[in-house]
Amino acid sequence: MNLVANFGPGRPRVEQRRRRGQTPRAEILDAAGELFTTNGYANTSTRVVADAVGIRQASLYHHFAAKDDILDALLVETIAAPLELAERLRDVREPTPARLYALAWFDVRQLCAARWNLGALYLLPELRTERFAAFRLRRDELRGHYETLAAAVLAEAGGAGIVGAAALPFRLVEMVINMRSDEGSAPVFAERTIPEAALRVLGWPGDLDALRGRAQLLLAQLEPA
Amino acid sequence: MNLVANFGPGRPRVEQRRRRGQTPRAEILDAAGELFTTNGYANTSTRVVADAVGIRQASLYHHFAAKDDILDALLVETIAAPLELAERLRDVREPTPARLYALAWFDVRQLCAARWNLGALYLLPELRTERFAAFRLRRDELRGHYETLAAAVLAEAGGAGIVGAAALPFRLVEMVINMRSDEGSAPVFAERTIPEAALRVLGWPGDLDALRGRAQLLLAQLEPA
Incomplete structure (x- = not known):
């Protein structure tokens, strides 16, 4: 069951917060930090990171253009x-x-x-x-x-x-x-x-x-x- | 151009040795050691390892049943x-x-x-x-x-x-x-x-x-x- 209701960058999300972090960017970094260190960097797609945060992949790309940008920030x-x-x-x-x-x-x-x-x-x-x-x-x-x-x-x-x-x-x-x-x-x-x-x-x-x-x-x- | 002529486990290979090692097993480990440390473990398939050695994937499986067996040996x-x-x-x-x-x-x-x-x-x-x-x-x-x-x-x-x-x-x-x-x-x-x-x-x-x-x-x- 997918309760995510995300209306794109800038719009408020209605679903419950799944990750730690004050901002969507921080939530993405927290999810990616977990996935990269526990499942591996190569094994983790931006799609999986977006799912873990509870946002659409397109919203993730609003903050990070590519997976290596997330790694760099971490x-x-x-x-x-x-x-x-x-x-x-x-x-x-x-x-x-x-x-x-x-x-x-x-x-x-x-x-x-x-x-x-x-x-x-x-x-x-x-x-x-x-x-x-x-x-x-x-x-x-x-x-x-x-x-x-x-x-x-x-x-x-x-x-x-x-x-x-x-x-x-x-x-x-x-x-x-x-x-x-x-x-x-x-x-x-x-x-x-x-x-x-x-x-x-x-x-x-x-x-x-x-x-x-x-x-x-x-x-x-x-x-x- | 593929000059590899491998007839399966046990048969002599006619192509030139591509890797260091006294035995096929050692050659596989040498190739995998390079690929795992330079391209990453998740990014390297047994197919790529076999290619780097110059043997068929089936021959590789004669020595190692799975990729994680190669990693374990290394x-x-x-x-x-x-x-x-x-x-x-x-x-x-x-x-x-x-x-x-x-x-x-x-x-x-x-x-x-x-x-x-x-x-x-x-x-x-x-x-x-x-x-x-x-x-x-x-x-x-x-x-x-x-x-x-x-x-x-x-x-x-x-x-x-x-x-x-x-x-x-x-x-x-x-x-x-x-x-x-x-x-x-x-x-x-x-x-x-x-x-x-x-x-x-x-x-x-x-x-x-x-x-x-x-x-x-x-x-x-x-x-x-």
Whole structure:
């Protein structure tokens, strides 16, 4: 039985809301996030996404011209906030270890809190096509922020770190994607374990509890809405 | 132009070999490994795999009854050798840090050396179905070996490690999958960086160069063929 009564873009829908989200666009993204991560991207048509939202396919196309536009929007969601925070942290006078801790903490938290484990989509072969070049560039930008902070911590630690360790903090944060994929959710301690591990692999020898307190103050001040 | 002249299972093929591999089974796995990681699992039919090998689809079915059997065989390839090494390491009298270093080193090396980045398939939603329960169990077994070794190192380090860090070494090793996916290949220093990071996040304070020497001797003795 189809109770959907949709009169096209802009018209109010009379059926009950099927998805989370304040706007039709958010509802489409929520449905697609679930379907892409549970049934697979290639296995999910825009028709199936529209059905899951309870709108016509034509209405979906009003918001997204093609399926890869939905994927792109979902991917951008996974990095937009940490990228904004990284830019704010760059411009603040605060010791580098606290800035790196704050970025890793915030990023782990948002990757864990997201309703769908969208980071699992990073490994899709589709992402290596030209269509996603802009997304890859933005993700590389975020990676660059991590590596710049990490290299500075490594330099301060005076060579006590591991060769090549500047690449590790970004990758440590993305571990929660694999944890969610394998275990259903990342362990609650990940928010603490991962930022701490990021500092220790760089050879930073300081007090981690004090650093966490400092990172918390930074986040209270700079965290994106 | 189709030069394939295949007369069914068991008969010699007259056309030139198109794939790497000593046996038809290995050739099928090589072709599927490439197609699954570059075009996607859902986007690849057994017909396309057979074409890439230069055999008929019927001949492919002689070796693999269905596409998911090919995927399962590829996945098992990614963990079989490290699992074998982990079992051998369990039964040897040698300090735990050297055993953990040896396992991580060997595993990073084999994940980097594999022709296709098959670990990228771990995040496929298909893997969470019943069909892959046996594979998931074997991978959990490998994870268990890492966590047992890591917990022992953590205990020896006397609480200098990070809470929850026992989960990190296994995940650190799998980082090379994401590195290969993003950067085409993992950095050459990963073979050293990742085992060293695995020890440091556990709070192990010893000399990493000496440990590497010890792990090398262990591998010379125990490494699976």
